Each structure stands twice: as structure tokens, then as C-alpha cells.
Amino acid sequence: MSRSAERTARRSPPRPVAGRPASGLPGVVFDRLADGVVIVDAAGAVRFANRAARELLGLGPRAVAGRPGRAVLRSAIPDEDLFAPALRGRRRETETLLVAARGEEIPARIAVVPLGGAGGAAAVITDLTTTRRLEQALRRRERLTVMGQLSAGVAHEVRNPLAGISSSAQVLLGRFEPRDERTRFVKAILDEVGRLDRIVTRLLQFARPEEPRLRRASLADAVRRLLEASGDWLAESGIAVETALPPDLPEVWFDPDLIHQVLLNLVSNSVQAMPKGGKLRLEVRALTRRGVTRGAGRRQDDLAGAGASVVRRGPPQRVVQARVTDSGQGIAKETQARMFDPFFTTKPAGTGLGLSICQSIVQEHGGTIHVASRPGHGTTVILELPVERRQGERRAI
Numbered sequence: 001m002s003r004s005a006e007r008t009a010r011r012s013p014p015r016p017v018a019g020r021p022a023s024g025l026p027g028v029v030f031d032r033l034a035d036g037v038v039i040v041d042a043a044g045a046v047r048f049a050n051r052a053a054r055e056l057l058g059l060g061p062r063a064v065a066g067r068p069g070r071a072v073l074r075s076a077i078p079d080e081d082l083f084a085p086a087l088r089g090r091r092r093e094t095e096t097l098l099v100a101a102r103g104e105e106i107p108a109r110i111a112v113v114p115l116g117g118a119g120g121a122a123a124v125i126t127d128l129t130t131t132r133r134l135e136q137a138l139r140r141r142e143r144l145t146v147m148g149q150l151s152a153g154v155a156h157e158v159r160n161p162l163a164g165i166s167s168s169a170q171v172l173l174g175r176f177e178p179r180d181e182r183t184r185f186v187k188a189i190l191d192e193v194g195r196l197d198r199i200v201t202r203l204l205q206f207a208r209p210e211e212p213r214l215r216r217a218s219l220a221d222a223v224r225r226l227l228e229a230s231g232d233w234l235a236e237s238g239i240a241v242e243t244a245l246p247p248d249l250p251e252v253w254f255d256p257d258l259i260h261q262v263l264l265n266l267v268s269n270s271v272q273a274m275p276k277g278g279k280l281r282l283e284v285r286a287l288t289r290r291g292v293t294r295g296a297g298r299r300q301d302d303l304a305g306a307g308a309s310v311v312r313r314g315p316p317q318r319v320v321q322a323r324v325t326d327s328g329q330g331i332a333k334e335t336q337a338r339m340f341d342p343f344f345t346t347k348p349a350g351t352g353l354g355l356s357i358c359q360s361i362v363q364e365h366g367g368t369i370h371v372a373s374r375p376g377h378g379t380t381v382i383l384e385l386p387v388e389r390r391q392g393e394r395r396a397i
Helices: 003-011 027-031 051-057 129-175 183-207 219-236 256-272 307-311 354-364
Strands: 036-040 046-049 092-099 105-114 121-127 215-217 239-244 252-254 278-289 317-326 368-373 379-386
Touching: 027 051, 036 051, 046 051, 051 121, 092 368, 105 129, 105 368, 129 183, 215 219, 219 239, 219 252, 219 256, 219 278, 219 317, 252 256, 252 379, 256 278, 256 317, 256 354, 256 379, 354 368
Parallel strands: 239 278
Antiparallel strands: 036 046, 036 121, 092 105, 105 121, 215 252, 278 317, 317 379, 368 379
8 A cells, every 4th residue: 555545544534334333333243133223423324234224124235334314214104214303312212114125114113212422323123023913913813713702693683683673663664754753763763773784794794704706906906996986085075196006017816896895995094084185195016025924814824733833934925015195194103003903993983893804804815904104194004915826725713
């Protein structure tokens, strides 16, 4: 090395790389951690990302250092900067969906803490993919056990009296003159009987979902058909619709009627979240998931043997993803945790079974459904269906 080059090297600090934190701590220590670690400087630029973080986010060692932290640690919630609170001196811990380099959404718990001295912040990332799938499988088994036991009794014990009430009300209605003011009370009885019958029907639909009649079809076409049928309703509600429906997406195996029901329910929820109008975006795209954890469906081989089979890793899986994003008021964290629970609702006239049934339908297809939301920043619901046909015999409840 020449003397001039040696002087330049002494004056210029070494450029940070992904495997060596700028603080001087040995990168090998961080690389042994199971959780991801990303460190940014006071300006929000990445100084270091350990191996777990790079693998989780699908980033190469040289593709991290110097990039904006918000571009590396991206949330599925639009315009959210996970590092911003810590750079202002406030610790923050949250659960969200991170967007990896390949477009994959990963459920994660993130703790971001400010660093003293020269400033900056550090984020510790825990991958919740396996945990979420285990929780979903356990909750689903518990719900199905209880609902399966109750559904037959409810159908018999509730529907028989309802049939008697409805018949008596119909007879009574026929004896009144059309202008008799008492007819409105009888009609109210019939309306409530109809509502109760629909609740029982949805309860049975959740406990014993219809077996999908799978065929190869385009999920983008399913979204287009939904918008064609709902265009007037959305316009009357003051909803501006944006779409991203590429023409070259692979077809997937699904039941068009059942998936139409799911999409319609998601769009309806979005419209209700924007009572004064707003923006609704529907996007369909293809991506490849890293090793998929089996477990959330109803196939016999999902739960073969001990519970360990629920978390086994498989080969990468191609999926087609539909995203429904609204500009509504968002959903509180405590509400998100219970959104798919049967009979849980925040709507005055809701039954609390809509999203539970949607989850059952999607899981019957071997797919998944997730929610990303933050109060004041809208909500995104993410539905994924596998490209490959799901095989296997359905197991009994």
C-alpha cells in the first residue's frame, strides 16, 4: 500500500457491513442469536443486521448496510416507520406483519429501543410464524370440538320452536287487514325469526363447513366478478376502488362460490369501517413462501401423530395472495387478537360469525388469512391460497 493510500485509510472510517456492527461488538455473537437484530444510526440508516434478520427478511449481507431502516424493516401497514419512535427516544414493542424482500408477509414481534451516546436504535425481531400457526391450530381444535357438540342440539332445539313461531305469526298476519297497525308487530316477529334462523345457519356453517368443490381458476377473476357485482353499492357508499390485478398470475384450486363469499365479507367489513367513504384497494399477486408449516386445515394428515407434526417444515410453496386494504379507522390490538373468534363482534347488529366462517373456508382450501392494522391507519386483510391442489381426506369434527 502506498503512503497516500495508507493515510486515506487512516482518515476514512470503515464502511459498516451486515456482519459487523458499527459499535465494534463482534458480529459472530449476534449471528448466533435466534432472533433478528437490526441496528440503525441516528439518521435511521442501517449499520448492522445479523444473520437471523437477513434470513428472515430475505436480504444478502451486502444489501443491508447504509440503507434506510424503514426500507429494510418494512411493515405491511402503509407508511409505518418502525424505527421512528426509538429514534425519538421512546421504546416500542409491537406485533405486526413484516414484508420480506420477496414480498412475503411474516408475523413478527418487534422490540425497538433507543441507543444512548451517539444515538440510533436497535430492533429485536422474533418470528411468530410457527407460534401463530400453533395458536391457530389449537384454538381451532378447541372451537371445533365445542361447536361440533353444540351444533346439532342448537339446530334441533332452536329451529323447531322457531318454525312454530313463524307458522303462528303467518296465520295471525293473514287474519289482519292490510291497514291494521298490528301487522307491523307481526312482521317484526317474522323478521326476528328470520334473523335467528340465519344465525343458526351460520353457526352450523362454521361448525360443519361445506366441503370446497375445487377447480382451477383465477383469483384475480374472482376479484373482478366481485367488483362487477358490487360496483353500484361501493359507489353509493362513497368508496373509491383501486385494483392491482396482473394478467399473468398462476391459477389456483378453489371453490369460486365459497371464495366469493369470503371476499364479499371482507369488502363489506371494509365498507363498514369507512362510513363517510374512503379508499379500498384490492390486489392479487403471486409469491413463493419459505418452508410452510403444516397444520391449520382439517385433513387427517394435518394432525397425524403427536402435535409436533403441526410445526414440521415443508418445501417452499407457491401461493397466490389477495389483499383487501381500506383507509378506515383501523383496529385496536386487543380486538385483532379476537377477530376470528366466533360470536365476537364490535358491531351493534353483528353476529360475530362472519370472519370465523371466512377463516374456516380459507383453511378448508389449505390457505391462510391474516390481518394487519393500526388505529388511524386503516386495515389490510391478507388471504393466501396455495397454487398446488391440497390433497387428503377430510377428517370428522
